Amino acid sequence: MAAGHSVLLCFFLFFFAIQIAAKNQKQALDALYKAKFFRNSNAADASGFFVRNEVADQITDVLPTVEIHDQTGLKQQDKIERLPGQPPRVELSQYGGYVTVNKTAGRAFYYYFVESPQNKTSLPLLLWLNGGPGCSSLAYGAMGELGPFRARSDGKTLFQNNLSWAQVANVLFLESPAGVGFSYSNTTSDYQSNGDKNTAIDNYAFLANWLERFPEYRDRDFYISGESYAGHYVPQLANVILSHNKNAGKTIVNLKGIIIGNAVINDETDQIGMYDFFATHALIADGTAKDMKKYCNFSPNTTTQNLKCIKTMKIVEGNTKMIDIYNIYYPICGNKSLTDQPKKATVMKYDPCTDYYTHAYLNRAEVQRAMHANVTKLAYRWMSCSNVINNWSDSASTVIPLLQEFMDSGLRVWIFSGDVDGRVPITSTKYSIASMKLPVKNSWYPWFVQHEVGGYAEEYEGGLTLATVRGAGHEVPSFQPIRALALITHFLKGTPLSTFSS
Numbered sequence: 001m002a003a004g005h006s007v008l009l010c011f012f013l014f015f016f017a018i019q020i021a022a023k024n025q026k027q028a029l030d031a032l033y034k035a036k037f038f039r040n041s042n043a044a045d046a047s048g049f050f051v052r053n054e055v056a057d058q059i060t061d062v063l064p065t066v067e068i069h070d071q072t073g074l075k076q077q078d079k080i081e082r083l084p085g086q087p088p089r090v091e092l093s094q095y096g097g098y099v100t101v102n103k104t105a106g107r108a109f110y111y112y113f114v115e116s117p118q119n120k121t122s123l124p125l126l127l128w129l130n131g132g133p134g135c136s137s138l139a140y141g142a143m144g145e146l147g148p149f150r151a152r153s154d155g156k157t158l159f160q161n162n163l164s165w166a167q168v169a170n171v172l173f174l175e176s177p178a179g180v181g182f183s184y185s186n187t188t189s190d191y192q193s194n195g196d197k198n199t200a201i202d203n204y205a206f207l208a209n210w211l212e213r214f215p216e217y218r219d220r221d222f223y224i225s226g227e228s229y230a231g232h233y234v235p236q237l238a239n240v241i242l243s244h245n246k247n248a249g250k251t252i253v254n255l256k257g258i259i260i261g262n263a264v265i266n267d268e269t270d271q272i273g274m275y276d277f278f279a280t281h282a283l284i285a286d287g288t289a290k291d292m293k294k295y296c297n298f299s300p301n302t303t304t305q306n307l308k309c310i311k312t313m314k315i316v317e318g319n320t321k322m323i324d325i326y327n328i329y330y331p332i333c334g335n336k337s338l339t340d341q342p343k344k345a346t347v348m349k350y351d352p353c354t355d356y357y358t359h360a361y362l363n364r365a366e367v368q369r370a371m372h373a374n375v376t377k378l379a380y381r382w383m384s385c386s387n388v389i390n391n392w393s394d395s396a397s398t399v400i401p402l403l404q405e406f407m408d409s410g411l412r413v414w415i416f417s418g419d420v421d422g423r424v425p426i427t428s429t430k431y432s433i434a435s436m437k438l439p440v441k442n443s444w445y446p447w448f449v450q451h452e453v454g455g456y457a458e459e460y461e462g463g464l465t466l467a468t469v470r471g472a473g474h475e476v477p478s479f480q481p482i483r484a485l486a487l488i489t490h491f492l493k494g495t496p497l498s499t500f501s502s
């Protein structure tokens with residue numbers, strides 16, 4: 001018995017040590033999941049997010065005052081003329097810079113903004129958030145998924161993404177919270193107090209001030225998008241926006257809807273669904289998945305796991321550690337080195353080493369100068385996922401009540417899922433939505449892009465749509481850019497996904 005307790009203690013101490021510190025988005029989410037599952041770190045706070053705002057008095061109790069700072073002349077200063085290594089004959093209106101979210105603490109968030117070359121004056125404003133927590137939307141969303149450029153293998157030059165979401169929206173990428181990417185705080189203790197609630201509050205402060213800097217977007221239709229742990233960030237920011245609008249008795253931010261991909265939305269079903277996905281995709285034995293559900297307790301109030309659970313989890317990890325569970329059929333990066341001459345690149349074939357090219361590119365001094373980034377000369381290099389954030393103070397066990405609130409408020413709510421992601425797989429998302437017990441409006445059906453099945457979808461009463469993207473992993477636009485662009489186009493227009501192959 002004593003030996004068993006010793007093994008259990010060592011296992012706990014290991015996960016406590018890693019908390020959420022990680023090199024990439026995948027490792028960050030894995031670390032948080034494990035920390036919450038074993039309930040031995042501050043990240044294990046399973047309290048809900050903001051209460052549903054039924055009464056105005058409740059709103060004022062929850063919402064802090066937002067400081068609006070003078071933005072005169074800052075938009076012009078933020079204009080990016082050209083990015084170093086940018087391909088010729090690509091004309092884009094690009095901006096990058098800092099927005100102060102808390103003047104007293106000296107917290108400032110870095111943003112990168114791309115106006116659509118198609119029709120920027122009429123297209124909506126779309127905010128993209130990556131998760132982690134602690135990972136950069138510049139690293140993933142902008143430079144690896146849906147932005148206008150991607151880094152080449154030399155780490156010095158860029159190639160164009162002609163399937164960028166900037167074709168259908170003016171896209172804003174935000175590095176959040178403080179300590180992520182180029183975003184920083186002059187109060188170093190802020191890096192240890194980040195969590196869901198503070199992130200949502202600061203994200204709103206950023207947005208309110210950014211709209212002062214870009215007043216032409218103040219009344220524009222606004223949508224929030226993101227993936228992974230942004231399954232928390234996106235609904236939580238939307239909740240704060242609705243609360244401020246209601247508290248003010250007017251529309252401050254013209255929020256119309258949210259869309260989240262392979263999203264962390266409900267801890268219990270996220271975890272159970274992952275093991276069922278592994279079993280149904282021949283990564284683990286059926287009996288191993290049954291043992292996980294038999295011996296492990298996935299309830300959000302669990303404080304410990306027994307030795308049989310731990311032993312079964314080790315079997316799962318032994319079976320899956322040699323593949324990338326974020327796209328179970330895709331190769332991993334075999335050579336992390338840069339090349340003297342850039343390799344031939346296309347957005348239609350995602351390079352699994354892209355993270356390393358992006359890291360090299362964004363740490364170049366001339367790139368940072370052009371992007372108006374790292375103006376305070378941070379004491380650490382830019383990283384795709386933060387090295388200075390290693391604790392997460394609060395993480396809600398579920399955001400499902402917020403999704404229901406948005407539907408009740410008339411917002412468009414879409415959830416999409418790359419169907420070969422094993423970390424937050426479609427199985428998990430289906431379980432989570434099933435727990436909402438929503439009446440089905442249009443049952444499971446294929447949708448089409450370019451005469452092929454782009455994925456499958458189901459629509460629910462109240463305005464929620466679930467869509468899969470066929471052949472995509474966790475970062476959907478990286479693996480299936482054509483299908484991802486079709487998906488976001490339909491979402492922004494509020495039109496159903498195409499049910500015809502012609």
